[in-house]
Amino acid sequence: MVIAMKKYTFKKEERLCSKRSIDDLFHNGSSFVVYPLRVVFLSRPTDPEQNFPAQVITSVPKKRFKKAVDRNYLKRLMRESYRLEKDKLYSFLQDHSLNLLLAIQYVSNDKLPLEALKGKMEQLIGRIENEITKSDLGKGN
RNA sequence: AAGCAAACUGGUUCUAUCGCUGCAUUUGAUAUGGAGAGGAAAGUCCGGGCAACAUAGGGUAAUACGCUUCCUAACGGGAAGGCUAAUUUUAGGAUUAGACAGCAAGUGCCACAGAAAAUAUACCGCCUUUCGGGGUAAGGGUGAAAACGUGAGGUAAGAGCUCACGGAUUUAUAUGGUAACAUAUAUCUCGGUAAACCUCGUAUGUUGAAAGACCAAAUAGGUUGCAAGAUCAGAAAGCGACCCGUUUUCUACCUUCGGGUAAUUGCAAUGGGUAGGUUGAUUGAGUUUGCAUGUGAAUGCAAACCUAGAUAAAUGAUAGAAAUUCUUAUUUUAGAAUACAGAACCCGGCUUACAAGGUUUGCUUCUUU
RNA sequence: GCCUCCGUAGUUCAAUGGAUAGAAUGUUAGAUUCCGGUUCUGAUGAUGUAGGUUCGAUUCCUACCGGAGGUA
Numbered sequence: 133m134v135i136a137m138k139k140y141t142f143k144k145e146e147r148l149c150s151k152r153s154i155d156d157l158f159h160n161g162s163s164f165v166v167y168p169l170r171v172v173f174l175s176r177p178t179d180p181e182q183n184f185p186a187q188v189i190t191s192v193p194k195k196r197f198k199k200a201v202d203r204n205y206l207k208r209l210m211r212e213s214y215r216l217e218k219d220k221l222y223s224f225l226q227d228h229s230l231n232l233l234l235a236i237q238y239v240s241n242d243k244l245p246l247e248a249l250k251g252k253m254e255q256l257i258g259r260i261e262n263e264i265t266k267s268d269l270g271k272g273n
Numbered sequence: 274a275a276g277c278a279a280a281c282u283g284g285u286u287c288u289a290u291c292g293c294u295g296c297a298u299u300u301g302a303u304a305u306g307g308a309g310a311g312g313a314a315a316g317u318c319c320g321g322g323c324a325a326c327a328u329a330g331g332g333u334a335a336u337a338c339g340c341u342u343c344c345u346a347a348c349g350g351g352a353a354g355g356c357u358a359a360u361u362u363u364a365g366g367a368u369u370a371g372a373c374a375g376c377a378a379g380u381g382c383c384a385c386a387g388a389a390a391a392u393a394u395a396c397c398g399c400c401u402u403u404c405g406g407g408g409u410a411a412g413g414g415u416g417a418a419a420a421c422g423u424g425a426g427g428u429a430a431g432a433g434c435u436c437a438c439g440g441a442u443u444u445a446u447a448u449g450g451u452a453a454c455a456u457a458u459a460u461c462u463c464g465g466u467a468a469a470c471c472u473c474g475u476a477u478g479u480u481g482a483a484a485g486a487c488c489a490a491a492u493a494g495g496u497u498g499c500a501a502g503a504u505c506a507g508a509a510a511g512c513g514a515c516c517c518g519u520u521u522u523c524u525a526c527c528u529u530c531g532g533g534u535a536a537u538u539g540c541a542a543u544g545g546g547u548a549g550g551u552u553g554a555u556u557g558a559g560u561u562u563g564c565a566u567g568u569g570a571a572u573g574c575a576a577a578c579c580u581a582g583a584u585a586a587a588u589g590a591u592a593g594a595a596a597u598u599c600u601u602a603u604u605u606u607a608g609a610a611u612a613c614a615g616a617a618c619c620c621g622g623c624u625u626a627c628a629a630g631g632u633u634u635g636c637u638u639c640u641u642u
Numbered sequence: 643g644c645c646u647c648c649g650u651a652g653u654u655c656a657a658u659g660g661a662u663a664g665a666a667u668g669u670u671a672g673a674u675u676c677c678g679g680u681u682c683u684g685a686u687g688a689u690g691u692a693g694g695u696u697c698g699a700u701u702c703c704u705a706c707c708g709g710a711g712g713u714a
């Protein structure tokens with residue numbers, strides 16, 4: 133576990149690439165919506181081989197944005213906002229020693245600017261922390 | 274000069290901070306340096322490279338294409354030319370478009386209207402008559418299209434039946450041209466439709482990089498070989514002196530009567546599958562410049578250059594400055610805009626999208642001479 | 643990525659190259675009824691878009707646009 137010194141990186145280990153874990157995430161994960169973002173997440177105990185506590189995948193549906201330029205633009209904005217806001221999430225996850233799989237989908241029909249997306253991302257991360265603590269409590273009982 | 278249309282050209286630049294993906298050097302982590310979307314990357318409409326599998330040879334089927342010569346790795350692409358049509362021009366000519374082989378091989382179709390839509394079975398009319406009929410496509414105003422057109426001869430009345438002039442067309446010869454074709458002479462013929470079936474000619478084996486090739490480890494299982502002990506009990510025989518141990522045969526099931534099969538564990542070998550990684554994969558029908566050849570597409574030679582390589586998929590965000598244009602404004606300041614669009618194995622085309630600015634051509638209007 | 647198919651009234655479907663493009667249902671207006679239902683009568687379409695072939699195109703050809711499915 134080597135983090136903390138580099139806050140704002142977004143490397144390959146932080147992305148979700150394995151097809152198996154993606155299938156696992158979408159079959160077993162739970163979800164909620166912070167408009168215009170829909171989140172699917174799945175928490176697991178920490179794997180000591182992995183350097184980062186969360187893996188993220190972003191997606192924009194082709195039905196809502198026909199042009200590849202628009203889709204790429206929105207994915208970049210989502211990545212950028214996640215990169216800037218993920219700090220809190222990482223420290224929370226390390227405290228609870230959890231590993232998180234995360235999928236963020238863009239649900240709106242309109243393009244939002246970066247500032248608004250950053251605010252939404254902050255809300256979203258707070259919501260995730262809530263949900264995880266709830267489920268942990270449930271397990272405890 | 275302004276506006277509109279078409280074609281071509283064109284496709285903003287720099288700095289800082291944070292971040293992403295390859296590459297090079299260094300290293301314990303990592304750090305430093307340098308690189309990082311297009312003319313259409315798009316549509317996936319053609320053609321090729323490359324790969325796997327298939328493959329004696331020929332034919333059929335299916336699909337695509339179809340004036341000529343040339344270019345090309347190849348093409349349904351391009352260049353030059355011919356022909357046809359449309360527009361324009363007094364004319365010469367110019368511009369644009371063309372699936373532009375064959376209906377003089379066969380078959381089919383041609384609504385409505387019209388006598389008739391193709392073997393004219395002649396409705397009216399004309400001529401003739403022995404009143405049964407026969408001849409006749411000159412006139413019918415229908416239709417998108419009416420049996421080559423006009424005139425003369427001819428006839429009972431008529432008719433390319435004959436002649437002259439004219440239009441289209443088949444074949445042959447001559448001249449010019451590489452050829453398509455053009456011109457002339459002779460000859461044959463005279464509804465349209467092949468983006469109707471079809472005929473002739475040419476081309477195509479099938480599947481696509483999620484193709485294919487390679488890699489070590491783990492897990493589960495398949496096959497083969499060896500070994501082990503157990504199920505496993507009974508009978509007979511052999512060996513060792515005997516208990517006992519061991520070997521062989523029989524007893525089970527299937528059978529084509531040759532034989533075959535028989536649970537478990539361990540070790541070794543072997544080929545396959547799953548997920549992952551490497552490769553395929555970016556030095557190539559390469560890019561730029563110059564010279565030469567050619568009407569041109571293009572080709573040849575020389576020099577220089579290396580210019581993205583991702584894989585749930587990088588090429589971004591923020592701040593500042595400059596450039597171009599527009600508006601406000603007229604020293605200036607402020608604001609807005611900067612298109613279409615994002616590589617997915619690679620090339621050659623085609624098609625479609627495209628802001629401002631620039632060039633050329635055409636049309637319209639206004640001004641001046 | 644590759645391949646195949648389909649676009650006709652609001653909806654579900656017809657139509658051999660002949661045009662006035664039909665049928666059911668829906669919507670709506672009127673009639674019938676004391677009121678409603680049933681029933682009857684009428685109204686309601688740029689054949690996805692743009693070109694071409696043809697005397698004539700929903701149909702044939704080409705290019706775009708949109709949608710659906712298959713493959714892995």
